[in-house]
Amino acid sequence: MITTLSLENKLHRETAARHCAEQLLEEKSRELYKINQELLLRNQKIARQRKRLRTKVIELEETRQKLSQSEKMAVIGQLTAGVAHEINNPVAFIASNLDTLSDYLIDVIELIHKQQTCLMKLKVDHGHNTASTNSLLDDLSSFSHRIDVDGLLNDAKNLVSESVDGTHRVKKIVADLSDFSYVNAPQARAEDINDLLKKSVQIASSELKYKADVEWGLAEIPLVVCHEGKIGQVFLNLLVNAAHAIHGHGLIRLSTGQAGHKVWIEVADNGCGISSDYLPNIFDPFFTTKDIGKGTGLGLHVVKTAVEMHGGEISVNSKEGCGAIFRICLPIAGVTR
Incomplete structure (x- = not known):
């Protein structure tokens, strides 16, 4: 009888202990689930923040590049007036040279016209020197002497050479500016x-x-x-x-x-x-x-x-x-x- 009662008491205590353990396990499981949910929400929040941060970093890098380019253009902008002056100098003497060459061209065209007239007259006269032919030849010689054909051709050659040098100078200035203002730098x-x-x-x-x-x-x-x-x-x-x-x-x-x-x-x-x-x-x-x-x-x-x-x-x-x-x-x- 005592042994049976002792076993019942022991079984009751074990049952009660197991029940308490199950309750504790259930509570801890609920707490753990709650913690897991909170961690999940935090992870999701961190992921969103990381995404926003990554976006901000990209935006900041783009802004930095734009500011860098703006600074570059600001420096070039400070030099614009001076660069315009540097370009204007060769452009000015190129324009002057072209004006002179234009005047020379008028004389050369007239010279060629007189030569053609003389040649046609000689052809008509079958190569004989008539009074009218001699007059045309004298006029051609006088005109050639007046415009100084040799001097004109030498000067024209120099003017063309100077103008070509001027265009190369302008081209170099523009090329240098293009290199310095280039946004996307080429391969190193x-x-x-x-x-x-x-x-x-x-x-x-x-x-x-x-x-x-x-x-x-x-x-x-x-x-x-x-x-x-x-x-x-x-x-x-x-x-x-x-x-x-x-x-x-x-x-x-x-x-x-x-x-x-x-x-x-x-x-x-x-x-x-x-x-x-x-x-x-x-x-x-x-x-x-x-x-x-x-x-x-x-x-x-x-x-x-x-x-x-x-x-x-x-x-x-x-x-x-x-x-x-x-x-x-x-x-x-x-x-x-």
Whole structure:
């Protein structure tokens, strides 16, 4: 009887314990399900946020590219008046040469007409020198002497040569501007950095010639694999900045050299220099010390971005009132993208 009661009590306790365990398991399962649902919702929320973030990153990159292009066009815009002047000079003397050639052409046409008249008269007279034929020949000789045929032809040859040179000059200016304003840079290729510097100075000549003399210190350096337009813009921005930093008439020195597997380029000026308070921030986007409306604050940021895109580095050494030296180092191997 005691044994039976003991077994019943034990069975009752085990049943009660199992019931409690089942209840606890059910509660924990509900909690776990709730947690899983919350995690699922959080994951879905994170996925949506990640998608929005990815979209924002793409938009920011597109905006950065547009701002970079805007800065490039802003620099070229600053040079537009000067470039127009550079183009106008050869166009002006080409127009003048064409006016002169037009006058020469009238004389040549008249000369040819007189020659044809003489030939026809000689043909009619069967080659005999009649009084009328002699008169025509004298008139032809007098006219030839008056217009100085030899001098006219030599001058016309020179005028045509000058005009052709002028068109080549205009073509080069336009081609250089096209290279620098090209939005989608072509595949990187081996470029002569010294030539790119010279091309940049040529494009910026209208901005530089009234502000500074350019002194050259170019060394023999290997070709660098780079995007011509982007590195050209780097040089153009630094040249324009150097010109703006000079009050009155100053000096800009351009130097190149090689150090190991890199080439270096220095753009130095004897302008107003940069305050030590500004130096840490000059490559930050939208940072500018110019008056409102006179600078986007993107120039040096675009420069730094382009240099770093090529695996290079840029640094500046400056003191207020003592000019500035910007030094760029580019790996010779450059970029492959």
